[in-house]
Amino acid sequence: YYPYLVPVVILIVGPATWVEKFPEARGTRQSPVDIVTSRASSGGSAPPLVWRYSVNHPRSVVNPGYCWRVDENGYDSELRGGPLGSDVYKLQQWHCHWGSVNGEGSEHTVDGRAFSGELHLVHWNTSKYNSFTEAAGQPDGLAVLGVLLMVGSKHDELDKVVRLLPYIQHKGDKVTFSEPLNPANLLPKRIAYWTYPGSLTTPPCTESVTWILFKEPVQVSAEQVRLNLCYYVNGKNV
Numbered sequence: 001y002y003p004y005l006v007p008v009v010i011l012i013v014g015p016a017t018w019v020e021k022f023p024e025a026r027g028t029r030q031s032p033v034d035i036v037t038s039r040a041s042s043g044g045s046a047p048p049l050v051w052r053y054s055v056n057h058p059r060s061v062v063n064p065g066y067c068w069r070v071d072e073n074g075y076d077s078e079l080r081g082g083p084l085g086s087d088v089y090k091l092q093q094w095h096c097h098w099g100s101v102n103g104e105g106s107e108h109t110v111d112g113r114a115f116s117g118e119l120h121l122v123h124w125n126t127s128k129y130n131s132f133t134e135a136a137g138q139p140d141g142l143a144v145l146g147v148l149l150m151v152g153s154k155h156d157e158l159d160k161v162v163r164l165l166p167y168i169q170h171k172g173d174k175v176t177f178s179e180p181l182n183p184a185n186l187l188p189k190r191i192a193y194w195t196y197p198g199s200l201t202t203p204p205c206t207e208s209v210t211w212i213l214f215k216e217p218v219q220v221s222a223e224q225v226r227l228n229l230c231y232y233v234n235g236k237n238v
């Protein structure tokens with residue numbers, strides 16, 4: 001018996017294994033990134049970014065296993081302007097990323113600083129493509145609005161979802177609600193943003209996203225962060 005031939009089992013989970021199943025993760029425009037503010041160029045004469053969302057329609061909150069996700073169920077909406085050229089995008093779903101501890105949940109960082117969470121509103125290009133799935137495979141197919149979350153005062157609009165989390169503690173759980181909700185109320189008051197061509201930050205990591213990350217963080221309460229942590233970390237399949 002050769003004692004140095006000790007079996008070594010290396011368990012690799014998470015992003016490090018994604019490249020095996022999702023080759024796009026080896027790409028050249030992978031997200032998330034660190035926003036180095038000193039290297040960001042000014043927006044020049046880009047047209048204003050404008051959006052419109054429907055408010056009074058049923059929505060579903062789902063636990064996909066890595067966050068919570070609200071599906072817009074095909075109801076009408078529009079995102080246009082800014083870096084999106086003349087194309088019109090439609091909101092498909094929105095979801096949130098939280099960390100295991102406060103202050104480390106965001107995907108993007110700004111000058112190396114992480115935030116407590118990050119909200120993503122995922123839109124697809126209805127001017128050029130016929131479905132979300134088709135658009136998600138195209139370099140100009142998706143546009144994601146990113147909202148950085150920091151601990152502060154309670155966020156009333158977000159609370160319409162947070163209060164439902166106890167009912168979707170496990171992967172695949174889903175609850176439908178009809179309470180009026182305007183996704184525009186999830187966005188910061190100041191609409192200054194950074195934008196860059198990137199990818200989905202989770203599988204399939206397709207390089208089809210125009211990222212639009214708002215500069216101004218939005219405040220959520222410590223209790224709202226705690227609720228996300230305990231129902232995500234406990235409920236999600238890691």
Ligand SMILES: CC#CCOc1ccc(CNS(N)(=O)=O)cc1
Binds near residue numbers: 137
């Ligand atoms: C092709 C395809 C597909 C599935 O659609 C999505 C949409 C969003 C996400 C989450 N990615 S992120 N965090 O960049 O919005 C993952 C898969």
Ligand SMILES: [Zn+2]
Binds near residue numbers: 095097120
């Ligand atoms: Zn996301």
